[in-house]
Amino acid sequence: MNKVDIAIIGAGPAGLSAAVNAKIRNKSFLLFGSGLSHKINISQSIDNYLGIPQADGKTLNAKFKEHIENMDITITEERITGIYNMGKSFMLLANQKEYEADAIILATGSEMTKSVKGERELLGRGVSYCATCDGNLYKNKTIAVVCDSEELEEEAEYLAELAGYVHYFPVFKSNLSAENLKTYSSRIQSVNGDFKAESITLKSGEELKVDGIFFLKNSVSADVLLHGLETENGHIVVDRNMATSIKGCFAAGDCTGAPYQIAKAAGEGNIALHSAVSYLSKKQ
Numbered sequence: 341m342n343k344v345d346i347a348i349i350g351a352g353p354a355g356l357s358a359a360v361n362a363k364i365r366n367k368s369f370l371l372f373g374s375g376l377s378h379k380i381n382i383s384q385s386i387d388n389y390l391g392i393p394q395a396d397g398k399t400l401n402a403k404f405k406e407h408i409e410n411m412d413i414t415i416t417e418e419r420i421t422g423i424y425n426m427g428k429s430f431m432l433l434a435n436q437k438e439y440e441a442d443a444i445i446l447a448t449g450s451e452m453t454k455s456v457k458g459e460r461e462l463l464g465r466g467v468s469y470c471a472t473c474d475g476n477l478y479k480n481k482t483i484a485v486v487c488d489s490e491e492l493e494e495e496a497e498y499l500a501e502l503a504g505y506v507h508y509f510p511v512f513k514s515n516l517s518a519e520n521l522k523t524y525s526s527r528i529q530s531v532n533g534d535f536k537a538e539s540i541t542l543k544s545g546e547e548l549k550v551d552g553i554f555f556l557k558n559s560v561s562a563d564v565l566l567h568g569l570e571t572e573n574g575h576i577v578v579d580r581n582m583a584t585s586i587k588g589c590f591a592a593g594d595c596t597g598a599p600y601q602i603a604k605a606a607g608e609g610n611i612a613l614h615s616a617v618s619y620l621s622k623k624q
Contacts, residue, residue: 342439342440343429343440343441343442344367344368344369344370344439344440344441344442345362345367345368345369345441345442345443345620346358346362346367346368346369346370346441346442346443346444346445346613346616346620347369347370347372347430347432347439347441347443347444347445348362348369348370348371348372348444348445348447349372349373349420349423349432349444349445349446349447349448349565350372350373350446350447350448350449350593350595351371351372351373351374351375351376351377351415351447352373352376352377352379352380352447352449352593352594352605353377353380353404353593353602353605353606353609354447354592354593354594354595354605354606354608354609354612355371355373355445355447355592355593355609356371356376356404356407356408356606356609357592357605357606357607357608357609357610357613358371358445358447358592358609358610358612358613358616359371359408359413359613360407360408360411360413361609361610361613361614362613362617363411363412363413365613365614365617367617367620369441370416370439370441371413371414371415371416372415372416372417372418372419372420372432372434373415373416373417374417374419374491374558375415375417376401376404376405376415377401377449379397379449380397380400380401380602381397381398381401382397383396383397383400384396384397386400386602388601388603389602389603390603400602418434418435418437419434419435419558420432420433420434420560420565421433421434421435421469421470421473421560421565422470422565423444423565423566424566425566425567425568425586425588425589426440428442428623429441429442429588430442430443430444430588430589432444433470433473435470435472435473436472436473442588442620442623443588443589443590443616443619443620444566444588444589444590445582445589445590445591445592445609445612445613445616446562446565446566446576446584446589446590446591446592446595447591447592447593447595447605447609447612448559448560448561448562448565448593448595449559449593449594449595450559450574450594450595450600455561456528456529456530456531457529457530457531458530458531458532458533458537459531459555460564461531462531462533462536462537463564465533465535465536465537466531466533466536466537466538466550466551466552466553467531467537467552467553467554467555468552468553468554468555469554469555469556469557469560469564470554471495471496471498471499471554471556472495472498474552474554475498475499475502475554476502477552478499478502478503478551478552479502479503479504480502480503480504481503481504481551481552482503482504482505482506482507482549482550482551483499483503483505483506483507483550483551483552483553483554484506484507484508484509484528484540484548484550484552484553484554485499485500485506485507485508485509485553485554485556486509486510486511486528486553486554486555486556487508487509487510487511487512487514487556488511488512488556488557488558489512489556489557489558490512490514491558492556492557492558493510493514493516495554495556496508496510496516496554496556497516497518499554500516500518500520500521501518503520504520505520505521505522506518506520506521506522507522507524507540507548507550508521508522508523508524509523509524509526509527509528510523524542526542526543526544526546527542527543528540528541528542528543528553529541529542529543531553532547537550537551537552537553538550540553561574562576562591562595563576566586566589568585568586569584569585569586569589570584570585573597575595575596575597576591576595576596576597578590578591578596580611581611581612581615582596582608582611582612582615583615583619587619588616588619588623590612590613590615590616590619591608591612592605592608592609592611592612593605593608593609596608
């Protein structure tokens with residue numbers, strides 16, 4: 341397991357800004373993400389980013405990409421599914437891989453799909469965010485799979501190969517088909533169970549018995565990733581130095597709350613990195 345000074349989770353403007361400054365400060369780091377920000381890419385007009393007037397999102401993302409490539413910064417395309425505070429360092433899980441960092445910067449953006457009732461409460465007790473981590477627990481069993489991204493449908497297909505039967509809930513038009521899979525247009529309203537997930541209730545009112553349920557999301561809420569992280573109204577609580585309630589953990593960008601602006605995210609990424617560098621210096 342490789343250890344770095346800083347792990348940066350998220351490759352939007354906050355994460356990229358942190359990575360650029362980490363490179364300048366000669367820190368070892370890993371930048372995790374699934375490519376550049378999709379939200380920026382589909383923006384038609386961005387008029388308030390200093391120095392690049394009247395840009396569209398694709399143009400701005402292209403500038404970001406050019407910048408990090410010129411600095412030899414690469415994005416590690418792994419989806420972080422869990423972070424564990426080890427006291428003096430953090431362990432990060434990405435599917436079945438492990439990474440270690442002395443400090444972390446959360447630049448996870450805002451959660452695109454909100455949690456349903458029972459999802460968080462039964463996490464680890466029938467609810468999972470990681471197909472490759474927990475899929476083998478449900479061989480030949482009945483599961484539900486919620487998928488919010490076409491890029492993650494490969495994981496849904498993997499689960500269908502393992503499970504006995506799959507109730508599938510994509511939030512996009514899916515072409516995935518299998519004899520043991522049924523696709524639903526209805527949405528899940530709740531996950532039910534006292535001690536473990538036992539069933540799901542659809543917004544149509546239908547209830548389906550399941551042995552487990554997988555939520556395949558591009559962005560998992562930061563307080564779910566890292567236990568004990570203080571949040572307020574769905575956002576990470578930070579101070580002026582972008583420090584969170586957990587020592588060695590910093591946050592930047594949309595995950596810290598409004599205003600949801602690219603310039604604000606880039607600035608916070610800069611601050612978070614310098615605060616992380618200061619933390620590492622004092623730690624040494």
